[in-house]
Amino acid sequence: MKIVILAGGSGTRLFPLSREKYPKQFIKLINHSSFFQETVKRFTSKFSLDDFIFSTKKYYTFMIKEQLEELKFKTDNVHFVLEPIGRNTAPAIALCAKYALDKMGVEEEEVLFVTPSDHFISPRDAMLRYFPLTEKLASQGYIVTFGIKPSHPETGYGYIKVGEQLEEGSFKVEKFTEKPDFKRAVEYVSSGEYFWNSGMFAFTIKTLKEEFQKYQPEIYSLIFENSYEEAVERFEELPDISIDYAIMENTDRAAVIPCDVVWSDIGSWDAVYEVFPKDEDCNVKKGNVITYDTKNSMIIEKGKRLIVTIGVEDLTVIGTRDVTLILKRGESQRVKEVVKLLKKDIERKHYVDRHVTEYRPWGSFTDLEVGDRYRIKLITVKPGEQLSLQMHYHRSEHWIVVKGTAKVTIEDKTFYVHENESVFVPKTTVHRLENPGKVPLVLIEVQVGEYIEEDDIVRFEDKYGRV
Template sequence: MTSKLIPTILCGGAGSRLWPVSREQHPKPFIRLADNMSLLQKAFVRGAALPEVAEVLTVTNRELFFKTEDEFKQVNRTGIAVSYILEPFGRNTAAAVACAALQISSKHGNDAIMLVLAADHLIADQHAFAHAVTRAMVLAKQGQLVTFGIRPDAPETGYGYIEADGERAIRFVEKPTLEVAQEYLDSRRFLWNSGMFCMQAGIVLSELERYCPDVLNAAKNCLALSREAQSNNFVQLTLDADTFANVPDISIDYALMEKSTQVSVIPCDIGWSDIGSWTALSGLSEGDAQGNAIEGEAVLHNVENCYIQSHDRLVGAVGIKDLIIVDTPDALLVAAKNCTQDVKNIYATLKARGNDAYKLHRTVYRPWGSYTVLEEGNRFKMKRLEVKPGGRLSLQMHHHRSEHWIVVSGMARVINGEHEALINTNESTYIPAGHQHRLENPGVIDLVLIEVQSGEYLGEDDIIRFEDVYGRE
């Protein structure tokens, strides 16, 4: 009997080292590369293209669900079944794997094989990857917890390592110093730990029971109180927040892989990178004769070995070398190439200060579409709203601000207090503070409008939702 294969994409983490493009609500997996595909889309396509796949399961934050769903719709050419486990907050990889294994076991049986993939890695050689997965499935059917080890080509200090004897994993080791990493490279016994795994759901559960029962039991309690929605080729499990908080915050490596005696490793050359810094990401772009890689528009004079990304503005650079320059509409990063691992400190500082630049871009995506902050000042804020066909904002109210909507293109259906109206292009409406209101796009083209807010307080948390078709609180 053929075992079902369930690619399981873990879409967590903030990608803080890739700020300012990566933000908490637009994290690293959603970064688009030169081919206009995101890392998340590449992970989906990579998993879905394998043989014997029954469905693709993704574990992600519930705030990112609609964004993730949109990403998959763009690349799911074959209509393969998709399912989601939605976390209320991050709880590390042991919690994600335990919940996924329980869900897969319940839906597909203990013999189903879960292929755990990171949402933010890049694999250049799909053929070699598929070959490695085929071999891993053989070992998984023999009761092994299989990990994928990448043959190192440099003394990398940013990765964990696996000491291996053929396909037998001897031990996992932490990120080493440069001297130790060189020793690992010279010994030819060590592989980079890719963070990808292949294992039968039932074996994962039995090993979790043996080595970290607190993780498994807390995950079971959580799933028992979680809400599930199903439709054709679609399952969505929303984890209960109170019980999910009781799952220990620990990685699957610490909780299980370093303890189990049933761990195998597949040494492989698959063109793998975790794109863990701007230096790594810049390496994907072809440089000019001076070693400069440019995405966007830049004018250079006496510039060497720099990476410049700016899709909205022209960048001029003079007399610099070995720099990373990343320009976004609301934030600019300038970093030495040999210090890009430290970009996470900028992210952490912004978060500690309560500066929304760690969390949001100027353009923010919502289930119904997106909005872009155009300008803001004392007592006013201007936004550009884009509502997808059929998109509908929640029925809501604001205590401290009024809103003026001007339709730029398309048609809007507006509820304003007791009244409902259709607003055409070049028409407008005014929503006083305290009025229940709703905006909807009843047409077949995108609705674009300008929103002008005015009032004492213009924060995004001044909102009371009465109804919402997307299930948001």
């Protein structure tokens, strides 16, 4: 069995913590681990990293490698399937199957277990107990889904109606229903015949190919009748469609295994409140937070400030360095409406795109202050890493080393800058910053110029392929 982890989503339903350049799967909310890291740990007691395929975007690969390295994994030969453009889960899963055949040399009888990377499951490795039955059903030609017993009439989840029993602990799927209205959700829950669709699937590559050929011939022919490289090249020609709509709502080969686990897709701040432990006043608190006469609320502080609440109930407060979100509990599905408004606002749309801290393959930078014709950053470069050899047309830079030793190239000169020393980089000057040491290099960068945005970078050489 191979584990396919879908990690390419850029959803912002947990705004302001989740943003397009740092989406939900990489946020660290659970015991200092991200949802992505928890997903990997869920299966590594049984599988090695060689058995994983990560379906993602090129921009996220360095984040994935960094988070895997935090778990003490070597990342030299990680299996990445990079989507050139977002086309939803059906094309992504088909491309992963093609990668497994062409690049990993597996047979068509190999079982693929597909899981999102941003869900919450407790106990963490509970899904492993269902794997023997999963492999048995998948080897019999079924597409196996995993159902969660609904605890309330949720309208944000898909539902699975069970049919006749198969092997003990599994059933044929009678039908799938995507996100019903509240009245119908109440009917489903009260009937006892429906389970939430967890979004996890298992099947052999042979079965998957047959169902794509039957129900999605366009996807089948482009991916499975071409080489992997050709499929990637033509990926943008594929329809934007989920595996649920493409296959699961049409197939007569679907089976469901009801799972006795605590599960959530963490699709809203209300969902986060439901799964997190609470204090004696039913509050969820994380970060630098003080509550006084506060009940049934969630306060999360991920910036550098103190949040204090007094005499409030049923609130959600999320604080970052640059955004504070305050909403009534039960209203978190409306966050996406605010995100849509921000995307249309030229002056504010950057809040949806990126955090004050941005991550790069070489490290990260944090905006400390931005004004008219100047910008001040805190830059951290990981040991042994380097920025690209580059030049700016519109700004000069002044670097002050706070920690570590910087190796600096300016035009044809290379020299070292130590703690409490500085160097000036004029406009239109070719330069590079490196960390040759064993500890993180930390420095303050002061930019001055008529244009100080990130796209004023002309790269000449780059070890990460960004030229």
